[in-house]
Amino acid sequence: MSFRPTRAWALPLVLVGLLASCAQDGGTGVQSAKLAMIQGRGKLVCGVDGKLPGFSFVGPDGRYSGLDVDVCQAMAAAIFGDASKVEFRDLNSSERFAALASGEVDLLSRNTTMTLSRDAPGGNALSFAPTTFFDGQGMMVPAASGITTLKALAGKPICVESGTTTELNLADRMREIGVAYTPLKFQTGDQTYAAYLGGRCIAVTSDRSQLAAKRSSFPNPGAHTLLKDVMSKEPLTPATTNADPAWADAVRWTVNTLIQAEELGITKANITSKLAEAKANKNQADLRRFLGVEGDFGKQLGLPADFVVKIISAVGNYGEIFDRNVGPASKLKLDRGVNNQWTKGGLMYSPPFR
Amino acid sequence: MRKPQALLDRVDHPPWWRDRRVIPWLVQGVVGLLLLVLIAFLLGNLVHNLTARGMLLSWRWLGEPAGFDISESFLPFDAAQPYWRGLAAGLANTLRAVLSGLVGATLLGTLAGMASFSRNGLLRGLTRAYVEIIRNIPLLLQLIFWYFVVFLSLPNGTAALQIPGVVLAKSGLYLAGFSQGMHWSLPQLINGVWQAPWRLSVEFAALLSGLIIYSGAFIAEVVRGGIASVPKGQWEAATSLGMGWFPTLRHVVLPQALRVIVPGLNTQYISLAKNSSLAVAVGFSDLYSVAETTLNQTGRALEVYLLLLGAYLALDLVISVVMNGLNRLVQIRER
Numbered sequence: 001m002s003f004r005p006t007r008a009w010a011l012p013l014v015l016v017g018l019l020a021s022c023a024q025d026g027g028t029g030v031q032s033a034k035l036a037m038i039q040g041r042g043k044l045v046c047g048v049d050g051k052l053p054g055f056s057f058v059g060p061d062g063r064y065s066g067l068d069v070d071v072c073q074a075m076a077a078a079i080f081g082d083a084s085k086v087e088f089r090d091l092n093s094s095e096r097f098a099a100l101a102s103g104e105v106d107l108l109s110r111n112t113t114m115t116l117s118r119d120a121p122g123g124n125a126l127s128f129a130p131t132t133f134f135d136g137q138g139m140m141v142p143a144a145s146g147i148t149t150l151k152a153l154a155g156k157p158i159c160v161e162s163g164t165t166t167e168l169n170l171a172d173r174m175r176e177i178g179v180a181y182t183p184l185k186f187q188t189g190d191q192t193y194a195a196y197l198g199g200r201c202i203a204v205t206s207d208r209s210q211l212a213a214k215r216s217s218f219p220n221p222g223a224h225t226l227l228k229d230v231m232s233k234e235p236l237t238p239a240t241t242n243a244d245p246a247w248a249d250a251v252r253w254t255v256n257t258l259i260q261a262e263e264l265g266i267t268k269a270n271i272t273s274k275l276a277e278a279k280a281n282k283n284q285a286d287l288r289r290f291l292g293v294e295g296d297f298g299k300q301l302g303l304p305a306d307f308v309v310k311i312i313s314a315v316g317n318y319g320e321i322f323d324r325n326v327g328p329a330s331k332l333k334l335d336r337g338v339n340n341q342w343t344k345g346g347l348m349y350s351p352p353f354r
Numbered sequence: 355m356r357k358p359q360a361l362l363d364r365v366d367h368p369p370w371w372r373d374r375r376v377i378p379w380l381v382q383g384v385v386g387l388l389l390l391v392l393i394a395f396l397l398g399n400l401v402h403n404l405t406a407r408g409m410l411l412s413w414r415w416l417g418e419p420a421g422f423d424i425s426e427s428f429l430p431f432d433a434a435q436p437y438w439r440g441l442a443a444g445l446a447n448t449l450r451a452v453l454s455g456l457v458g459a460t461l462l463g464t465l466a467g468m469a470s471f472s473r474n475g476l477l478r479g480l481t482r483a484y485v486e487i488i489r490n491i492p493l494l495l496q497l498i499f500w501y502f503v504v505f506l507s508l509p510n511g512t513a514a515l516q517i518p519g520v521v522l523a524k525s526g527l528y529l530a531g532f533s534q535g536m537h538w539s540l541p542q543l544i545n546g547v548w549q550a551p552w553r554l555s556v557e558f559a560a561l562l563s564g565l566i567i568y569s570g571a572f573i574a575e576v577v578r579g580g581i582a583s584v585p586k587g588q589w590e591a592a593t594s595l596g597m598g599w600f601p602t603l604r605h606v607v608l609p610q611a612l613r614v615i616v617p618g619l620n621t622q623y624i625s626l627a628k629n630s631s632l633a634v635a636v637g638f639s640d641l642y643s644v645a646e647t648t649l650n651q652t653g654r655a656l657e658v659y660l661l662l663l664g665a666y667l668a669l670d671l672v673i674s675v676v677m678n679g680l681n682r683l684v685q686i687r688e689r
Contacts, residue, residue, distance in 0.1 A: 155547075157425070157525075162634075162647050171422050171433040182425045184557070184637045185647065195637060198506030199524055200556065 032246035050090030138208030444644030463573025
């Protein structure tokens, strides 16, 4: 019989590892082996798409930018106080889970839809942070067509990538509203958008954010509009593995920090004055706890006490990240919609920092 | 003392393991048996592994609702109908493309093959250029060219290309014909959409153009080879009888050339049928395209591929059988 590292072997190894990490970190409260490893390495390794404008995209200057990228940078800022201490790895959709499970990347921030089978221990065994972008399947039409509803697409050809859930969602929705249409199916996204731009179909369907991202690279982006209808749920969410719950917590509360900061009106621009205000005014208990002036939230997560200040100084709050990458200030020009704060009728809601 | 007669007997009747009449049967038997054992082992292995993964061949999914739509089909189909209806619609589309392709490519190829013997130098040159350019460019590229560059740059609506009875627009090719009630009707523009008794989608038109022009080039070479195989004396004899170029070709040369052409055509027809599966590149819902969607939605990879293999094999065998029959007809009959 050959030697195999079975669970029986793994348990003592993990115990030894845990003991070692406790001994090494002493009283600082770090309990995550992953976090200790990242700190030892001096940089965070983050898995991204790398080819999707607005989410993760390499600009002409060779720098990554996008909403997914900013989440990675927020995490690096939380750990090191320096948003630049992050290395990006481009992953395609079939590589992403293997790269995360094997530890090649510490954090997957790659427009990945959270689903039951990806979360469950019997499935991909991922641990999802709060959703950073609530997406859904959408429909893009030329603005000049005057089409504003799915019903107006009756009898018209619609371009769709074949073999996707998009194709099924399209058939389901159109059947639901009783509209006959002609699906034109193509094997790749490039062919699909080429046929749409060639004018063969009156509409093209995919995730709304993808449509907006592709539109931003069209010759004349202003000539195309997205319909209001959302045909499916696609919550795009950063993920870690189930293997290290303490690391998953650190990621979870880093994302929550972005959302909470927007709710409290703390921005990259006013973080310094807010911090001064919190230090001066002992009655602002919520703000003082959030910014780490009092309490030990950072220590409980294994992060520096002022991790919130570092995150916001580096990347700003969620609203700023959204506006900069996919919102009105970007090429994608997406509405906040369901991605607005819960106080403004959206779904962005951070549990209390308490 | 050796007896010559006994020696002769031994030569006439060698032991069975050296008998030339036995050995071939023996070898074939052993090889055949080994092949059967190998196949049995592979099949057994497949069944064992599939059973272990709970994926043993099952065809029940064929009866479940497909949940996807098909852009165009002779057989009426919608998302609520079962998978097998979708695959049948895809097969009907493939057959439509293959049959029209066969007719078109044969006509084009024969004309081009004949033209390469024309006395008109320009025509000969054009034919050579056509054959050499088309058969040296991959079919996939040509299909994508026809679809994305040619057909998708056609105008739409009132600006569409029109000659009486025929309209060529981005949405399709519209032909005049007898509509319901046997009324002759021309293509009409109704609410900005062309309506006509006969309509070909541009996807189908692109696929058909690609197949006909590509296979036509190969068939032209087969026809040229066939004509070249007829001795020059036949041309000279016909000319001396006062026959012109075309009558000579039609009545003297082609009937003899057919004996060489038909077996070559068989190969080209079979390639055309197989090449039709490239339809997926131009968005035409042929059998392969529907099967791919089915595979993605059901996850029944083995079953879907078995169906695909069976369908294309059957299609090619039918073409082969028909062409072999034709071959027997054109061969010289011994009298």
